[in-house]
Amino acid sequence: MFPPVDTPVSTAVFDYFAQVDLPTPTLSADEARRLVADVFGVEADISPLGSQQDQNFRLFEPGSSEPLGVLKISNPAFSEAEIELQDTAAAVVGQYSPHLRVPRLVEGPRGPMSAWWQTSQGRLHARVIENIAGSTLNGSGYLAPAVVAGMGELAAQVSLALADVEHPAAGRVLQWNLQHAARVVGVLLPSEPDAAVRDLVQRATDAALAALAPVADALPVQVGHFDVTDDNVLRHPGATVPDAVIDFGDVSASWRVGEIAVTTSSVLHHDGATPESALVAVRAFDRLRPLDDAEITAFWPLVVLRGAVLVLSGRAQVRIDDDNAYASDGLDREMRILEQAVSVPLDVLTAATRAALGRPAAPAPAWNGAPLLGQLARHVALDASTESPLNNGGAWLDADALDTAALAALDGGADVVTVPAWRSLLLAPDGPLPLTRETVPTGTTVWLAQPARLKGASLAGGVLTWTDGGEVVTVTPLTGELGEGTETDVLPARTRLFVQRHPAGTSAPAPRVTPAMAQAWHQVCGDPEAALGLPTSPTAGTSEGDDDGDDVLARRHRVLAEVQEHYYDTPPRIERGFREWLVDVDGRVLLDMVNNVASVGHAHPHVIAAGTRQMHLLNTNSRFHYRAITEYAERITATLPDELDTVFFVNSGSEATDLAIRLAMASTGRPDVVAMREAYHGWTYASDAVSTSIADNPNALATRPAWVHTVDAANSFRGRHRGEQAALYAPEAVAVIDELAASGRPPAGFICETFFGNAGGVALPDGYLQQVYAAVRRHGGVAIADEVQVGFGRLGHWFWGFHQQGAVPDVVAVAKSIGGGHPLGAVITTRAIADRYRTQGYFFSSTGGSPVSSAIGAAVLDVIQNEGLQENARVVGTHLKARLEELGQRHPIIGTVHGSGLYLGLEFVRDRETLEPATEETEAICTRLLELGVIMQPTGDFQNVLKIKPPLCIAEASVDAFVDALDRVLTTGW
Structure with a gap:
């Protein structure tokens, strides 16, 4: 507030350079x-x-x-x-x-x-x-993109608010004012005792000042907060995005763009943060407070200078005030800010920022010299992208696959074979879970039919370097060696070479960069193909055949019903799968921890071969007579108790449960069915009628038809009866069945999942199905087992879920896993029940059990049996559950671990006593896992359970990678 008029206010202001130590x-x-x-x-x-x-x-x-x-x-x-x-x-x-x-x-x-x-x-x-309620973003935990964007918006709002403020103290000279950063570094650098720190700061400062100099005089100046950082913003308890700004201690007049430069720098030390991820804040700022061209040019140099000042100031403060824990605690964070700020050249970061803000992109530099390799008549460019046939059958996991294809092309008469620069590739990961998004090569991979001389090149450290004026071309051997003979400027034939191009005076880029950064790198470095005399690359960062770019999602939204949802708000575009991996169009490999549809693994060669062979022979209406349907039905019934000997084939789990209900009604002549609450059985009329999951239908219980009667969800963790009291669920369900019969409406059947899947793989209380099945049969009804999710060995210890209960149903509905991703479902029952369906007319499913479906289904059974996938589910699933339980000892958000084998559920709660479901947290955790390379989704009525249902072939190393990623998320935040 302003003091009374008669109280003079001193207009003297602080000058850091007159008093460095504070x-x-x-x-x-x-x-x-x-x-x-x-x-x-x-x-x-x-x-x-x-x-x-x-x-x-x-x-x-x-x-x-x-x-x-x-x-x-x-x-x-x-x-x-x-x-x-x-x-x-x-x-x-x-x-x-x-x-x-x-x-x-x-x-x-x-x-x-x-x-x-x-x-x-x-x-x-x-x-x-005033004490502003909430918490800061202090520490180096993870910041979600929405939080980073929120910080950018706050910085913009503060900048707009202060734009017209004038005050006699605005000219105060602070060490944090980026207009004075060069002087601050000059004052503090000589007294920094660590030579490595001095060298890093000097190089960073020199580069930043050189980039800043051409635009410094054009930068707008105004009063600003200049400290809208993770320490100085707050969010309400339970909120995600910050909505409060505190600590106006650094208010002064400075370059306007410094507001967002300071904010962005504070993001860079957080877990997983990179300059690329920090651009979210810049975009949010620019939407409200547009940056002019000079400010865009100055932005990253100022971030670097902010990092340099933070490092030197923090270390100096600790030396003069070693009891200042706040300053001491920040040293590592400040160093990480600087390291991240200089991790990518400034001209590349500036180009990336222009692209992120929708500003026009500069063209890549042209090649003005003669082709370095002369004229090469026959050129073959290999496609190594996600959708390339070259990567079929998991060939991308073979490090020699590219060489094999290239040498074959050379043997076919090619003079040179290349894999182009600047196009996303699918390459073998370094481990079971590739955290990297760097899938775009910054150079061209080359194989020559004959040795070629690169005149004027020099050999050092195994790398051949050619320099002329402002251009540098490097050739790195990826197989063999260069300079084996006396001619050190000769490129060997039939050897994989990696050719990069970049401006003189800069280092060569990393071999691969992210698709989002590829365009910026391309603008700065240009096309290696042009230097070699080969056709140049298309748009940087694209994949072969990806002509429509990011438009596919928008097109999907235009032509598909809104209710036909997809995973994630911003989903990766998945175009390939193999074993337990999924691959997006950019070549990023993701670990699939949720896909029980692909039961034996994505793109299993035996399943592909069976379907392909049968497609060559015959695929037709299932009402024709052919061998495949008979043999497959025999294979299924062989896994079941003897009395379950008759099979119906359909196309999906919804159809399977619908048919199972119709069989019960037809065989008993009754309309009423008893179902367990909180379950999901499908989307057809009958399967939807018995589905009472409020996650799938918020009005599920209120909208059930009169013929559906429900019993309590037998959830021993969060249901009405917990722990040992869960034994009460069975007699209570029996009482419901008995009461229906006593009222003159004995049920046609009882349906439930044999392992409570919708809740995340919760085992039913011991003896539950034995008691309930006995009750429904006592009144002439039918026991229906929904095995759509758990059947076919997923539980590890049992091939069918009802085996765990020691009970035998009258009707079994199964789908999902039995087709390995192919639309295939089955209902298996007794001959007597099947025959009674004749009273309802006839049954057929045109493609259910078709020749191709039957061949694929039989192949899936082959793989499960021949590769021991049920045993793999038991062994790997037991290991995975133990690791998840260990996480539960360290992370209070974990309420419990449900399930068996590779059908597990990790339930998140806000309080282990009240079991308040952590619904929003679960969604955010799944989104963060996707960033780390894991596909995971929530389930349960409260959407607070991770549904862990990976392909049955998953390796122990992969589940370890999943748990490690989850541990990182739970430790560093989401």
Whole structure:
């Protein structure tokens, strides 16, 4: 607030270069508490808060946890005018954006709580500002893209609010003002004792200043906060995006673009953050506060300078004030900011920023010289992208596959074979879970039919380098060696070579970059093919045949019904699968932990061969007579009890459960069916009628037809009866069946999953099915087992879910896994029940059990049996469950681990006593897992359970990678 007119305010402002060392005030808590009482007339409890140059305390009502405000004792180097500027700026931001929470001066019994104190350390200014509820983003935990975008928006709103502020103290010279960064580095660098740190900071600063110099005079200047960082923004408890800005201590006039540069720098030390991910903040800022061309050019150099100043200042502060834990704790974070800021050349980052903001892209540099390899008549370009036939059958996992294809092309008469630069490739991962998104090569892979001389090149460290003016071309052998003979400028024949091009004076780019960064790298480095005299690459970052780019999702939304959902808000475009992996169109390999449809693994060669062979022979209506349907039906019944000897084939699980219900009705002549609550059985009329999961239909229970009767979900973890009390579920279900019969409406049947799948793989209480099946049969009804998800060995210990219960149903419905991804379902029952269906007319499914479907189904059984996949489910699933249970000992959000084999559920709760479901957290965890390369989705009525149902062939190393990724998420945040 402004002081009374008759009280003169000093207009002297702080000049960092006149007083470099700024030790913080170090009043004791007792002295601060006494002064609050004496000067402001407020009795309060007090606890210290961190700060680098000021001293902060939180004040509480005596004996209470209710905060009164934050006591801020300013560094004595700052004048009254500067303190007034801080309060004014906070008030202006609050007025301009009322939805933002900002700290204002607290009114005490003696007026605004702001005054100069006479303390044991001299005259200090102290004021109490409002305590803003919520938490900062302090630490280096993960920040979701929405949070990063929220920080960019906050920075823009603050910048807009302060755009017209003028104040006599705005010219204060702070070490954090990026206009003075070069001078700050110049002052602090000579006293930095670590030579490696000095070298890093010097190189970074020199590069940033060189990039900044051409535009520095054109950068707009205004008053700004210039500290909208992870430490100085708050979000409400339970909220995701920050909505409050605190600590206006760095308010001054500086380059306008510095606002977002400071904000962005604070993102870079967080888990998984990169310059690419930080662009989310820049986009959000630019939407509200558009950056001009000069500001875009200056942006990343300023981020680098901010990192350099943070590193030097933090280390200097610790040397002069070694008791300052706040400064000490930040050293690693500050170093990571600088390291990330210089991890990509500034010209590349600037090009990437222009692309991210939708600004026109500069063309890639042309090649003006003669072709380095002369004229090569016959050129073959290999397609190694996700959808290329070259990668069929898991060939991409073979490191020699490209060489084999290239040598075959050379043997066929090609002079040169290449894999182009700047196009996404599918390459073998370095481990079971590739965390990397770097799938775009920055160079051209080359095989020559004959040796070729690269005139003027020099050999050093096994790399051949050709330089001419502003261009550098390097050739790195990926097989064999260069310079084996006396001619060190000769490129060998039939050897895989990697050719890169980049501007002189810069280092060669990494061999691969992300698709999002590829265009920027391409703009800076150009096409290696042009230097070699070969056709140049298409648009950087694209894949072979990917002419429509990101438009596929928009097209899907235009032509598919909205209710036909897809996983994830922004889904990867999956175009290949193999074993337990899925591959997106950019060549990124993802670990599939949820796909029980692909039971024996994606693209299993035996299944493909069986379907292909049969497709060559015959595929027709199942009402024709052919061998495949008979043999497949015999194979299925052989896995079941003898009395279950008759098979119906359909196309899906929904059809299978629908038919099972119709069989029960037809065989009994009754309409009523009993089903377990919270289950999902399908989308057809009958299967939907008995589905009562509120996750799939919020009005499920209220909209059931009159012929559907329900019993409690037998969930021993979160149901009405828990633990040992879960034994009560069976007699209660029996009572419902008995009451229906006594009322004159004995049920046609009882249907439930034999292993409670919708809840995340929860085992039914021991003996449950035995008791309920006996009750329904006692009244002439039929016991239906929904095995759509758990049948065919997924449980590991049992081939069918009802085996776990020691019960035998009358009708079994199964689908999903039996086709290995092909649309195939089956209903198996007794001959007597099947025959009674004749009273309802006849049955056929045109393609259910068709020749191709039957051949594929039989092949899936072959793989399960021949490759021991049920045993793999038992062994790997047991290992996986043990590891997940160990996570539960360290992460309170884990309520329990459900399931058996490779049908597991990890249930997340906010409180282990109340079992409040962690629904929003589960969705966010799944999204973060996708960033780390894991496909995972929630299930359950509260969508708070991870449904862990990977292909049965999954390796132990892969499930370990999944648990490691999950541990990282639960440790660093989501």
